[in-house]
Amino acid sequence: MAESPQPSESKPSANKISLSRRSIVYSLAALLLAGHLIDIVFFTEHWPFSRYPMYSRLMSEPKLTKVRVYGVTDDGEVPLTAEPHFPPLTMSRLSAVVSRMGEYRNDSTKMSAAMGNLATIYERARRAGKHDGPKLKFLRVYAVSWTLKPWADNIEQPDKRVLLVEAQCSEG
Amino acid sequence: MKGSVLDLQRRVVDPYLFQPQGPGTLGFLRLFFFSYLFWLYVGVDHSGWADLSSLFWTTWSEFDLLGIPPLAKPLLRIVDLTWKASLVAAAIGLWTRHSMTVSLLLGTYLMGMPHNFSKIGHYQGLLLLAMLVLTLSHCGDAWSIDAWRKRKQGHKFEPSGEYTWPIRLVWLAFAIAFFAAGWAKLIGDGSVFTARGWTWDHAWFFAKEGWLFNDNLKYQFMLHHYLDDRDLPALGLYIAQSSGLCMFLAVSTIIVEMLAPAALFSRVARCTLIPSLFLMQLGNAMLLGVHQSFPWLPIYMFWIPWGPWGQWIRDANLLRRFREVGRSYLTAAGKQAANNLFWLTSLTILGQLCALGGVFLMTEAMGKATFGLVVTALFMQRYFLRVGCAGVKPIIVREIAKNPDQLDMLATSHFVITLVSSSLVAILTTVVVWLAPVTTDERLLITLLAWGNIAACTNLRPLFDAQHQQPKGAWVTFFSELVALGALMVMCAYGQITFVGVGLVFAGKWLFTTLGQAALYHWTTRRFHWNFSGANIRFLLNSSWPIMLTLIVSSIPLTFGVVIVRYFKGEEFAADIGLAQQLTTAFVTIVGLCGRVIDPHIAGQYGLRKTFIKKLAVFASVMWLTLYAIALGGTYIVFTYIIRQEFSGALLPAALMLLGALLVDIARMGGSYLVVLRRERRVFHANLLTAITFLATVFAFMQIHPVIGTSVATVLATSVGAVFIGLSLYAEYRNRCSIGTPDWSLGESSE
Numbered sequence: 001m002a003e004s005p006q007p008s009e010s011k012p013s014a015n016k017i018s019l020s021r022r023s024i025v026y027s028l029a030a031l032l033l034a035g036h037l038i039d040i041v042f043f044t045e046h047w048p049f050s051r052y053p054m055y056s057r058l059m060s061e062p063k064l065t066k067v068r069v070y071g072v073t074d075d076g077e078v079p080l081t082a083e084p085h086f087p088p089l090t091m092s093r094l095s096a097v098v099s100r101m102g103e104y105r106n107d108s109t110k111m112s113a114a115m116g117n118l119a120t121i122y123e124r125a126r127r128a129g130k131h132d133g134p135k136l137k138f139l140r141v142y143a144v145s146w147t148l149k150p151w152a153d154n155i156e157q158p159d160k161r162v163l164l165v166e167a168q169c170s171e172g
Numbered sequence: 173m174k175g176s177v178l179d180l181q182r183r184v185v186d187p188y189l190f191q192p193q194g195p196g197t198l199g200f201l202r203l204f205f206f207s208y209l210f211w212l213y214v215g216v217d218h219s220g221w222a223d224l225s226s227l228f229w230t231t232w233s234e235f236d237l238l239g240i241p242p243l244a245k246p247l248l249r250i251v252d253l254t255w256k257a258s259l260v261a262a263a264i265g266l267w268t269r270h271s272m273t274v275s276l277l278l279g280t281y282l283m284g285m286p287h288n289f290s291k292i293g294h295y296q297g298l299l300l301l302a303m304l305v306l307t308l309s310h311c312g313d314a315w316s317i318d319a320w321r322k323r324k325q326g327h328k329f330e331p332s333g334e335y336t337w338p339i340r341l342v343w344l345a346f347a348i349a350f351f352a353a354g355w356a357k358l359i360g361d362g363s364v365f366t367a368r369g370w371t372w373d374h375a376w377f378f379a380k381e382g383w384l385f386n387d388n389l390k391y392q393f394m395l396h397h398y399l400d401d402r403d404l405p406a407l408g409l410y411i412a413q414s415s416g417l418c419m420f421l422a423v424s425t426i427i428v429e430m431l432a433p434a435a436l437f438s439r440v441a442r443c444t445l446i447p448s449l450f451l452m453q454l455g456n457a458m459l460l461g462v463h464q465s466f467p468w469l470p471i472y473m474f475w476i477p478w479g480p481w482g483q484w485i486r487d488a489n490l491l492r493r494f495r496e497v498g499r500s501y502l503t504a505a506g507k508q509a510a511n512n513l514f515w516l517t518s519l520t521i522l523g524q525l526c527a528l529g530g531v532f533l534m535t536e537a538m539g540k541a542t543f544g545l546v547v548t549a550l551f552m553q554r555y556f557l558r559v560g561c562a563g564v565k566p567i568i569v570r571e572i573a574k575n576p577d578q579l580d581m582l583a584t585s586h587f588v589i590t591l592v593s594s595s596l597v598a599i600l601t602t603v604v605v606w607l608a609p610v611t612t613d614e615r616l617l618i619t620l621l622a623w624g625n626i627a628a629c630t631n632l633r634p635l636f637d638a639q640h641q642q643p644k645g646a647w648v649t650f651f652s653e654l655v656a657l658g659a660l661m662v663m664c665a666y667g668q669i670t671f672v673g674v675g676l677v678f679a680g681k682w683l684f685t686t687l688g689q690a691a692l693y694h695w696t697t698r699r700f701h702w703n704f705s706g707a708n709i710r711f712l713l714n715s716s717w718p719i720m721l722t723l724i725v726s727s728i729p730l731t732f733g734v735v736i737v738r739y740f741k742g743e744e745f746a747a748d749i750g751l752a753q754q755l756t757t758a759f760v761t762i763v764g765l766c767g768r769v770i771d772p773h774i775a776g777q778y779g780l781r782k783t784f785i786k787k788l789a790v791f792a793s794v795m796w797l798t799l800y801a802i803a804l805g806g807t808y809i810v811f812t813y814i815i816r817q818e819f820s821g822a823l824l825p826a827a828l829m830l831l832g833a834l835l836v837d838i839a840r841m842g843g844s845y846l847v848v849l850r851r852e853r854r855v856f857h858a859n860l861l862t863a864i865t866f867l868a869t870v871f872a873f874m875q876i877h878p879v880i881g882t883s884v885a886t887v888l889a890t891s892v893g894a895v896f897i898g899l900s901l902y903a904e905y906r907n908r909c910s911i912g913t914p915d916w917s918l919g920e921s922s923e
Contacts, residue, residue, distance in 0.1 A: 017190055017333050025189060025337050028308060029344060032301060036348040040355060047234060047287050048280075048297030052353035056360055058383060059391040064398055081400055088220035088286075091399065096291035097228045110227055117225035124223065151409055152397035 062148035067098045067164070071122070072138035084131040086121050098141050101165065115139055115167030123169065136169045189340050190333025197478040198335045199265070199314025202306055205470040206263035206275070209299065210256060212467055218282045219249040221289070228289050235288050240281070242288070255282055265316015272307040279303060295467045301345045302471055309338035340436075342474045347433040350449060354429025357383045383422060390418040393459065402461030405811050406820040410880065411459070425452060435475070446475045458808070505773065508640060513769045515643035519650045520765050524758040526653035530660045531754050532814055534674070535747075537664045540818055544743030545614055546674055547750030551734045553621040553628075553678075554727060556601060560594030560629035563720025566771070566847065567712055572638035573775050580703040583635055585712050588704065594629035598622045613671035620672065624679025631686040632693050641697055642769065648688035656681040718852045722843075726859035729866040729889040730756055730833060733882040736870060741878040748879045751819055752826035755810070756833045759803045763837045766795055767844065774844050792841060796834055803830050821879060828883035835890035842897035846904070854900045862893030 035049035043051060069086075070077045080086070082094035089097060098118075104110040119139045125131055145160040222245035229242070243251065255278035261271035283296040312318045313329045322329075360383070383389075393412035397404055411417055428448045434441035450472055456462040535543055568586050572579055601622035605615050636645035659677045663669040694700055734753055738746035770788065778784045804827060811823040839862075843855040866889035873881030 016192075021334075022186075022190070024308060025341070028305065029189075029341055032341060032345045033348065036345075036352055040352050045292050047284060047292055048300040050292070050294055050297050050349070050352065051356050052294055052349055053356040054294055054353070055392060056353075056356040056383065058360060058386075059388050059395070060386070062387075062391050062394065064395050066398070068400070079400060088217060089224075089289075093286060093289060093291050093293075097224075097289055100228060100230075100290045104227070114225055114227045117223075117227065121220075121223050146398055148391055148394040148398070150394070150413060151406075152394060155398055 065145040071136040119169040189337040192331040195313035202311035208470040210259040218252040268312025350432035405823040408459035519646035523650040523653040526657040541743040544747035548738040556625040558724045562593040563716040565634040568634040580701040590629040594626040617671040617675040620675030627686040628682040632689040652685040722856040725863040728863040745878040748822040751822040756829040825883035832886040832890040839894040839897045858896040865889035
């Protein structure tokens, strides 16, 4: 495929492809190149182009803070994960979505609506049999912090847990 | 200037993009790409996005800027189903251009939808761009229903540059993506440039504080273990312990990523950088849990030069050759061996799965330290077995193959030797263990295993082997394993899994196996006739004791590590190495099956013929490679999905020990030839050398890390043993050539 003999100069292989067709190909190549370069140079993201910055953020110390969602039942708190409790969110997107709620901290109506939405998604998935989690009375969002340990043996004992928001789950 | 640009385009760019080739490669890539995309998304219900509140909608997203609305749930469901149907149609090449256009348009919407909710993901973008390229291409001209229809109408697809440029453009997008990722890691968010332009201070900043030379990657390896959506093997944590290794990986990552564009133009770069990037992403998937479904696999497929491969297969007429080679194995003996191998392999795999199931149950039901003690005792039993059998089993196979008329006498001698020897082992073990400073529970367990070992030693496996009836014995073994697994499950269900209980289950299993085999042999194969001969026993023992010593010594690298680790580093580490060794044992058992079927043929009249040896070499190479790949995959699945994370430290040791086991089997097959040539002592010397190498290195390596160090010592020692066997065989070959012996590669058989 890639390494077959080079076409002779006197009879270039490309001449069977029309100019308009070649223009499309060059335009497409330019689009792929320019789309990425703009994001790379200007530190922006224009999906589906990207500067692919994943894991580029530096960690200068072994500290981690994650936003976590917990459900409250009569028996206490249970940690909830995106899959299977909040479909179709993934864990990283659930964290992003929940962090986003910080924008509404001065607007209690929007905050409770956002939390109510998450509670509804949880309950709908539960009733649909997508998970076997308990029926919840409250939904809580915590900022959980750890000092990273070499063998990660303190996962269940975070350094700090700060309650960010709590919302009552509707009875329905 | 304008002229030179046009010249560059004509001389360089056009030949690069439009080099003619047939439609096969691009068609195959389309088939794979859309099939893989369908597999990735078939279980994803995109209609769920309609349930999310608009409060989470990101106002800066492209959807918002372009005024694309989030659809209502029923509509989204229809779009979702239509998209998946279009992916299938595009994959099989049905109305290819139209189905790809639909899949591109709907895919842009559905794959882009999640990015409107607070976070932009990064793997779908490249897939979508590749889909765009394919949609504009003529990729439906091969491997498609459309192409099949057109060919039936007499249409011919000539080689063309139309089948090359899509591949090159996907390469381009791929290379830029990785370059961007490397660049982003190198300069971070770019804030360093905003102040005063470039200075040497910046260079110092990159070196000291940047992604390359600090503990950043170390923390990355650690933090993924704190995320609660993934269950990761502990290997990442092991790597994080070494700052030097982390720094090496960081530097390698950035170099490989930033050099990715070189792969567009250089064959050498393609052969080195692309596999490196693949391995890097595989490592990310395994150790960090990032994109474990490996969504960019279809993009990597674009880098493989399928064309020459296809041509080579056509030119070499491989299919015809495979058929011919297959036919050459279909002699009467070959058919019998294949039949026996099939049943023996199937039943032993099932039996080993039951045994492993029992081990996994114990890891689940017991604490790590308790499991460490049990697994140590089980590995000690392997040594009781070696001594109890007195090395007589392979000798029995050899003697029955050579003297079938003495079968009754040999069967009687086998029973007497193994019964007496294993009883002595049981008595001695009981005395020692009741004097040793161990707990009563451990004492009871080891005692039960030692007495149950009498049954294990007297089993009739060599009689079935010698008469080419291996499956019969394997059926009984499988049922015993099944019953034992059932017993362990009941004990677990009732929370009654104790040392004594485990000992009774294992002893009972061996007893049931031997009694069952004896009954089956007596009633279906050949009735026993007592024929005692002291001279025969002496003859057998004379041949067997080196084998016994060999077996004991040879098992040291693969099984003695757990005992050493248990008594020098504690039960917790013993549990890890024990689990790794347990998996290795299952592998050795399955690989050894082939040996059991092949050994009688090696000892037979054609065993030393050149054609037989050639066939054996081909068969064994394929078998070893296949089984090793399967074992690695299986081990990864076990540690990812079955075993508790507490045991994930055994993953790397298991992979290493599997390699050691493979080397042991290679040496074992070579050893079979030395036994046939009556060079048993040479086999013993090889195994002694292996064991000494292991014991000499394990204590040093264990200081670096108890579990990984032990496994590395195993690989090292088994390599030494395999090389020694190889050299011995070569020396024997040279020797026989020089004296003109009419076998050993000199005869051309027609069996």
